[in-house]
Amino acid sequence: xxxxxxxxxxxxxxxxxxxxxxxxxxxxxxxxxxxxxxxxxxxxxxxxxxxxxxxxxxxxxxxxxxxxxxxxxxxxxxxxxxxxxxxxxxxxxxxxxxxxxxxxxxxxxxxxxxxxxxxxxxxxxxxxxxxxxxxxxxxxxxxxxxxxxxxxxxxxxxxxxxxxxxxxxxxxxxxxxxxxxxxxxxxxxxxxxxxxxxxxxxxxxxxxxxxxxxxxxxxxxxxxxxxxxxxxxxxxxxxxxxxxxxx
Amino acid sequence: xxxxxxxxxxxxxxxxxxxxxxxxxxxxxxxxxxxxxxxxxxxxxxxxxxxxxxxxxxxxxxxxxxxxxxxxxxxxxxxxxxxxxxxxxxxxxxxxxxxxxxxxxxxxxxxxxxxxxxxxxxxxxxxxxxxxxxxxxxxxxxxxxxxxxxxxxxxxxxxxxxxxxxxxxxxxxxxxxxxxxxxxxxxxxxxxxxxxxxxxxxxxxxxxxxxxxxxxxxxxxxxxxxxxxxxxxxxxxxxxxxxxxxxxxxxxxxxxxxxxxxxxxxxxxxxxxxxxxxxxxxxxxxxxxxxxxxxxxxxxxxxxxxxxxxxxxxxxxxx
Numbered sequence: 001x002x003x004x005x006x007x008x009x010x011x012x013x014x015x016x017x018x019x020x021x022x023x024x025x026x027x028x029x030x031x032x033x034x035x036x037x038x039x040x041x042x043x044x045x046x047x048x049x050x051x052x053x054x055x056x057x058x059x060x061x062x063x064x065x066x067x068x069x070x071x072x073x074x075x076x077x078x079x080x081x082x083x084x085x086x087x088x089x090x091x092x093x094x095x096x097x098x099x100x101x102x103x104x105x106x107x108x109x110x111x112x113x114x115x116x117x118x119x120x121x122x123x124x125x126x127x128x129x130x131x132x133x134x135x136x137x138x139x140x141x142x143x144x145x146x147x148x149x150x151x152x153x154x155x156x157x158x159x160x161x162x163x164x165x166x167x168x169x170x171x172x173x174x175x176x177x178x179x180x181x182x183x184x185x186x187x188x189x190x191x192x193x194x195x196x197x198x199x200x201x202x203x204x205x206x207x208x209x210x211x212x213x214x215x216x217x218x219x220x221x222x223x224x225x226x227x228x229x230x231x232x233x234x235x236x237x238x239x240x241x242x243x244x245x246x247x
Numbered sequence: 248x249x250x251x252x253x254x255x256x257x258x259x260x261x262x263x264x265x266x267x268x269x270x271x272x273x274x275x276x277x278x279x280x281x282x283x284x285x286x287x288x289x290x291x292x293x294x295x296x297x298x299x300x301x302x303x304x305x306x307x308x309x310x311x312x313x314x315x316x317x318x319x320x321x322x323x324x325x326x327x328x329x330x331x332x333x334x335x336x337x338x339x340x341x342x343x344x345x346x347x348x349x350x351x352x353x354x355x356x357x358x359x360x361x362x363x364x365x366x367x368x369x370x371x372x373x374x375x376x377x378x379x380x381x382x383x384x385x386x387x388x389x390x391x392x393x394x395x396x397x398x399x400x401x402x403x404x405x406x407x408x409x410x411x412x413x414x415x416x417x418x419x420x421x422x423x424x425x426x427x428x429x430x431x432x433x434x435x436x437x438x439x440x441x442x443x444x445x446x447x448x449x450x451x452x453x454x455x456x457x458x459x460x461x462x463x464x465x466x467x468x469x470x471x472x473x474x475x476x477x478x479x480x481x482x483x484x485x486x487x488x489x490x491x492x493x494x495x496x497x498x499x500x501x502x503x504x505x506x507x508x509x510x511x512x513x514x515x516x517x518x519x520x521x522x523x524x525x526x527x528x529x530x531x532x533x534x535x536x537x538x539x540x541x542x543x544x545x546x547x548x549x550x551x552x553x554x555x556x557x558x559x560x561x562x563x564x565x566x
Contacts, residue, residue: 001356008341008352015343015384096339096400099303100356101328244307247266247300 001102005110006117013080013118022079026072027125033068034129037061058140062130063213066147069126070154070209074187077119077155078179081162082172084111085240089170094243104240108233112159119155126151143215150212153225157205158183160232167239254281256330256407256438262301262311271297272308272462277440279408284434286453286470287442288551294462295442296336299412302440303333316407329358332406336413338397342386346377346396349385350403357404367403374432375399376425391422398426402433409433411441415448427452446548458554465558473550481515481543482523483507487536498525513543 013019041060048054088094097107127148133139161182166175183205190204201207205228208221257279264272272294279285287295300306302313304320304327313320318327341349350371354364372378375395380388385396394417401409414430415423430452433439443449449456449470456473458466466473487510495504495512500522505513516522523540530537 004352004355008344011348012341012343091339091342092335092337093339093341095300095303095305095333095335096353096356098305099328099331099333101325101331101358102356103325244305247297247306 001106002110002113005097005107006114009084009111009114010118013115022076023122026076026122029072030065030069030125030129034061034065037064038133056140057133057137058130058143059215061133062139062144062147063215065126065130066151067209067213069123070151070206070213073119073123073151073155073158074183074206075180077158078162078165078176078183080115080119081159081166081179082176083166084115084163085167085236086169086172086175089243090172098244104237107240108163108236112156112163112233115159115163116156119159120152123151123155140215146212146215146217149217150209150221153212153222153229154205154209157225157228157232160229160236164232164236164239167236255279256281257302257313257315257440259302259313260311262298262308262313264297264301264306264308270462272301275311275459275462275464277302277457277464279438279440281407281438282435283455284430284439284441284453286449286456287440287459288446288449288456289442289444289459290555291444293459295459296412297462298459299333299410299440299442300335303331303410304328305333305335329404330407332357332401332404332409334397334401334409334411334414336416338393339400340385340393340396343384345382345384346372346388347381349396350399353400354403357406359404367405371399371403374402374429391418394418394422395426398429402437405437407437409437409439411439413443414441415443415445446551458551460555460558461562466554480517480522481513482526483511483513483539483541483543484526484530484537485511485539486530487538488534490533490535498522498529500525510538515543 038061041057048060085094088097127144130139130144162175162179165178165182166172169175169178186204187206189200190207193200202224205225208224211218211221255278257277259275259277262272262275262277263270275294275298277285277298287298289295297306301308302320304324307321313327315327316330318330320327341352344352347368350368351364354367355361359367372381375398377392377395377399380392385393388396394414398411398414401411411430415426418426427448430439430441434452434454441448441453453470456466456468456470457464489510489512492504492506492512495501495514500516501514502517503515505515507513514522514526523542527537527540529535
């Protein structure tokens with residue numbers, strides 16, 4: 001059932017021209033940024049070579065690329081999550097799901113995995129692009145893997161948050177603005193806090209991504225993302241149930 | 248099935264529901280048997296859609312119980328809902344999908360095995376007259392076809408109980424006739440409950456009627472008997488050379504005569520009387536030159552207005 005709903009979500013996404021447009025534009029941005037970083041690296045390579053322990057190509061090209069992707073996704077994910085439940089409610093298709101023999105858990109997880117798998121396809125081009133560098137040089141696979149896992153967890157947390165906000169309203173556009181406001185708010189709380197040990201840092205998903213970005217797999221960060229995602233998924237299920245209670 | 252009492256597929260007991268401080272549904276009790284079409288009749292805002300939403304699990308009642316094919320909707324929702332097909336007021340269509348994909352999704356969602364889906368799909372497309380549009384995107388279809396797709400998703404899994412909320416709204420007369428024939432056909436093997444404010448819909452498709460007003464069921468009977476409710480015996484009679492009003496009133500059995508126009512009268516008489524033939528022979532004898540003699544027939548509309556009017560008067564008197 002979860003798979004069925006996820007597949008329906010994907011089918012609807014691919015039926016919309018705007019999806020393909022966003023896909024194309026995003027690939028262009030990734031590619032352009034990748035090439036720009038690569039060019040900068042080639043320019044400073046002679047100077048780097050004089051250092052005792054020079055940073056490699058993975059750290060100078062891949063890490064900033066992943067960080068840019070994380071920032072872009074913060075703006076982009078709300079555009080996709082806004083439709084998840086708000087549009088079902090507006091088009092009154094929610095009645096089909098609510099009167100079908102499945103629980104709120106199936107609906108929420110189906111939609112979550114549906115959109116997540118779409119976004120994974122979208123960001124899968126990043127490691128593919130970076131692995132073309134392996135033709136000319138050796139790469140730091142550990143760093144790449146940490147970044148991939150980090151970006152996956154980050155995207156999952158964005159989707160869960162966006163879906164919850166989508167479940168609160170009937171207007172997709174309000175869901176998009178709401179999710180964007182919360183995500184940017186969390187980000188600003190992170191970069192606005194001056195002290196390094198400020199508790200504000202701990203709230204922000206992007207702050208927890210920075211360790212992954214530097215190639216550090218910290219179980220505390222993983223736990224943060226898992227808890228963040230689960231929390232909002234549970235809230236969404238609760239909200240969907242309230243739909244039946246309050247009408 | 249040969250046993251005398253058909254199985255009860257849906258039963259709702261003492262449903263009530265409030266939105267905020269407003270009590271919308273008061274103590275509604277309904278029962279539906281297999282092979283029966285029940286019409287839920289009422290003014291706009293009488294609580295028809297809310298009742299249907301509760302019956303399909305889209306809205307939880309504040310109190311009361313709903314059983315579908317013996318499964319409690321609150322305690323075993325998945326088992327109960329598997330026997331349910333629901334068409335809400337606005338058909339729940341994913342407009343970006345094509346008819347084929349959408350109906351396949353609807354069937355799988357209701358637990359139809361993937362091996363059986365093609366057969367179910369072919370049968371449903373044929374039943375709802377959707378064969379010619381199966382590959383079309385739903386948003387490009389006309390309103391009538393979209394409504395048919397809505398009905399198709401409600402019946403594709405062959406459910407025991409079909410709930411239709413105003414199924415013929417916004418359709419043209421031919422489509423309305425087709426849909427009614429389909430509902431009648433469905434009513435033979437399944438249980439259908441439909442809400443409507445169109446009285447001729449009830450007349451043509453429903454076996455039984457429940458009238459709803461201000462969230463209460465105020466009248467329930469078979470639709471044939473409902474038409475006899477408050478039935479009056481009488482004729483409308485047109486005469487070329489009419490006699491005086493008093494002469495007509497003097498005919499034995501006639502209780503009251505109203506003059507509609509110089510040559511036309513409305514004649515009321517006691518029930519089961521032979522006044523009709525008496526009137527005919529009188530007209531022939533006296534040379535009144537009868538042009539027309541039509542028995543008075545209470546339309547469903549009259550009955551509906553009468554029942555809801557009586558109820559309003561009664562509740563008004565109570566207050």
